[in-house]
Amino acid sequence: xxxxxxxxxxxxxxxxxxxxxxxxxxxxxxxxxxxxxxxxxxxxxxxxxxxxxxxxxxxxxxxxxxxxxxxxxxxxxxxxxxxxxxxxxxxxxxxxxxxxxxxxxxxxxxxxxxxxxxxxxxxxxxxxxxxxxxxxxxxxxxxxxxxxxxxxxxxxxxxxxxxxxxxxxxxxxxxxxxxxxxxxxxxxxxxxxxxxxxxxxxxxxxxxxxxxxxxxxxxxxxxxxxxxxxxxxxxxxxxxxxxxxxxxxxxxxxxxxxx
Amino acid sequence: xxxxxxxxxxxxxxxxxxxxxxxxxxxxxxxxxxxxxxxxxxxxxxxxxxxxxxxxxxxxxxxxxxxxxxxxxxxxxxxxxxxxxxxxxxxxxxxxxxxxxxxxxxxxxxxxxxxxxxxxxxxxxxxxxxxxxxxxxxxxxxxxxxxxxxxxxxxxxxxxxxxxxxxxxxxxxxxxxxxxxxxxxxxxxxxxxxxxxxxxxxxxxxxxxxxxxxxxxxxxxxxxxxxxxxxxxxxxxxxxxxxxxxxxxxxxxxxxxxxxxxxxxxxxxxxxxxxxxxxxxxxxxxxxxxxxxxxxxxxxxxxxxxxxxxxxxxxxxxxxxx
Numbered sequence: 011x012x013x014x015x016x017x018x019x020x021x022x023x024x025x026x027x028x029x030x031x032x033x034x035x036x037x038x039x040x041x042x043x044x045x046x047x048x049x050x051x052x053x054x055x056x057x058x059x060x061x062x063x064x065x066x067x068x069x070x071x072x073x074x075x076x077x078x079x080x081x082x083x084x085x086x087x088x089x090x091x092x093x094x095x096x097x098x099x100x101x102x103x104x105x106x107x108x109x110x111x112x113x114x115x116x117x118x119x120x121x122x123x124x125x126x127x128x129x130x131x132x133x134x135x136x137x138x139x140x141x142x143x144x145x146x147x148x149x150x151x152x153x154x155x156x157x158x159x160x161x162x163x164x165x166x167x168x169x170x171x172x173x174x175x176x177x178x179x180x181x182x183x184x185x186x187x188x189x190x191x192x193x194x195x196x197x198x199x200x201x202x203x204x205x206x207x208x209x210x211x212x213x214x215x216x217x218x219x220x221x222x223x224x225x226x227x228x229x230x231x232x233x234x235x236x237x238x239x240x241x242x243x244x245x246x247x248x249x250x251x252x253x254x255x256x257x258x259x260x261x262x263x264x265x266x267x268x269x
Numbered sequence: 270x271x272x273x274x275x276x277x278x279x280x281x282x283x284x285x286x287x288x289x290x291x292x293x294x295x296x297x298x299x300x301x302x303x304x305x306x307x308x309x310x311x312x313x314x315x316x317x318x319x320x321x322x323x324x325x326x327x328x329x330x331x332x333x334x335x336x337x338x339x340x341x342x343x344x345x346x347x348x349x350x351x352x353x354x355x356x357x358x359x360x361x362x363x364x365x366x367x368x369x370x371x372x373x374x375x376x377x378x379x380x381x382x383x384x385x386x387x388x389x390x391x392x393x394x395x396x397x398x399x400x401x402x403x404x405x406x407x408x409x410x411x412x413x414x415x416x417x418x419x420x421x422x423x424x425x426x427x428x429x430x431x432x433x434x435x436x437x438x439x440x441x442x443x444x445x446x447x448x449x450x451x452x453x454x455x456x457x458x459x460x461x462x463x464x465x466x467x468x469x470x471x472x473x474x475x476x477x478x479x480x481x482x483x484x485x486x487x488x489x490x491x492x493x494x495x496x497x498x499x500x501x502x503x504x505x506x507x508x509x510x511x512x513x514x515x516x517x518x519x520x521x522x523x524x525x526x527x528x529x530x531x532x533x534x535x536x537x538x539x540x541x542x543x544x545x546x547x548x549x550x551x552x553x554x555x556x557x558x559x560x561x562x563x564x565x566x567x568x569x570x571x572x573x574x575x576x577x578x579x580x581x582x583x584x585x586x587x588x589x590x591x
Binding site for chain 2: 017020027032104106109
């Protein structure tokens, strides 16, 4: 057990070091969702968005939940990228010849991605706060938001890592990533509530796990516990199923790739 | 020399999606020797090596390292071996020291023990000064040295080197060869793949020539050369239409073992040059062959390679990529 922890700690610290050495890329990853979506998109649609439809005091406060979950989505889907590079340059092979538990590599990645994502969600909520968005459920609500984010992130990161191990080249990986990310966002309640969508998009969005996450985070920010609790309970169930499916599929891939 | 067995490979076969990479391979590596797997790219040497270091599971057959099966006891094997991969498996954002510290934790070394070994290794591979710089600032040779230090960190009983000098400049190659010899002198068993004949010839105590997934021959470089039976006289003829008649004239002569026509002349394998050379010259003159060039040499590893695989190895000379 002590050895297991030593491995996980060392591997997680490696990801942290890598990130801290890539200052420019770190800044970009951290700032992008806030800048592009929350600040630009949020303010841009301030007057164009219909308050009757969004059921929120202003568009930014409606959008915050969407941006939080989008960040979870993008970080999760990109969570396997570093493993992909490790696979391509032979570093993974070097790790695999050491007497470590195979799962340490995967776990270190989960820990790292979840931590970074949580920090980012906190920063987004902080920026939203500056624009007057105050989660009505308080700190406990923020904790619930982080929990929902992690539940969703685990499944996504698992998919991403499985993809990293399965693709032939990193070109393929990034194509799939680019292809998945935006439709997932548009076909969810991130930018427009389900009731405000064209019927067919709203129908598809109902099958998107992202919608469930957003519909639980949004009342935590806008409405309060009584409104939020049923959604939170529901999302926990949905996410547990989602994670179970993702993990089941990816563990098979990990086993094959790492022996 | 100690003849106890370090590695035992028995009837190893590995197929990927219907393609056979390695077929029914059996060999042993003795404790304390430098054992080479020599062959062109795609011959199956990497597959063999990767099976030994527990990265691949054989389709059939077994491999054991110091008596431990590479599949059933993979974890034990991993404790006993060090591996220096072919690609520069370096994280460009980490420093040299951080690479070694990471591996120290993965081999579960206590901090103090790891620090001591890391200091020794950095000194050994002359990377002390660059130890705290990110690896992306290293030259090709320095990266290779770091790779080797990484492979040595677990203080392995057996070190596996995959194409250790591929793409290195001459200076760095010689440096790497020195390390390998020194490690052997310390009692380490070393298994390496290479497609450089000179490297195999210079470094390996014994080597297996692999081509098309099979071992073509196995022995010490000297044994393999002697095994070809005799020295070689190569003739180049001005008048190439005379080649067939010269071949038949020489074939039955004493002291000549084998005669083979080449595009420009003949390769003649002789028992002793003193007896054979006059006979060859006499026949050539009698047939008015107009010799353009005569070359006489002891068998080299190239000849061994050609004799057993029917072709020349690619990439004979290192191309300095740096």
